[in-house]
Amino acid sequence: MVVLDDAAHAAGLADALVAGGLPVAEVTFRTAAAPDAIRAMADRGDVLVGAGTVLTPAQVDQAVAAGASFVVSPGTSRAVVERCQEHGVLALPGAVTASEVMAALELGVTTVKFFPAGTSGGAPAIAALAAPFGDVGFVPTGGVGPGNLHEYLAIPSVRAVGGSWMVPRDLVRAGELTAVKDLTAAAVALAAA
């Protein structure tokens, strides 16, 4: 989960993610640099790039035009999910309650972002939701880090986790890419363990 202040940082960040063994990035629309950053990373061909914090169908269009392979939203918006389906890109809308999961299912979504995970009950909440929603996948983000990663990954319904701890905004901005690579490699090792 990356917040880029300047699309010029995208190439170095992509190098660090690849070198760290995690060639996947969700570039958020929290900054205006997002479309150009997505394009720069997608054009390389060695990083799976998605768009994050996508709130509107217009942002879906921008993300897809830039080369995003998946679209992440903090909540479930019918308009956003349907625009993703029109484009044929994976939508990962947010859902943290049974009603929100059911709303996502009605739109044909089978994997949801569980956000903000830490303040929405964390791993125990996902385990509880997995009981009635056995076929639903969850991707927790928000408050996930080295200290609790294992709790989430231990749940079979958790398909992946997201987080920003390996790509601190200040390090990326400062070009401290060796540190980003090291944090990324440590996160990969932790997940593998």
Ligand code: 3PG
């Ligand atoms: C997200 O949108 O995925 C979260 O804001 C990431 O949260 P984190 O910064 O706590 O990892």
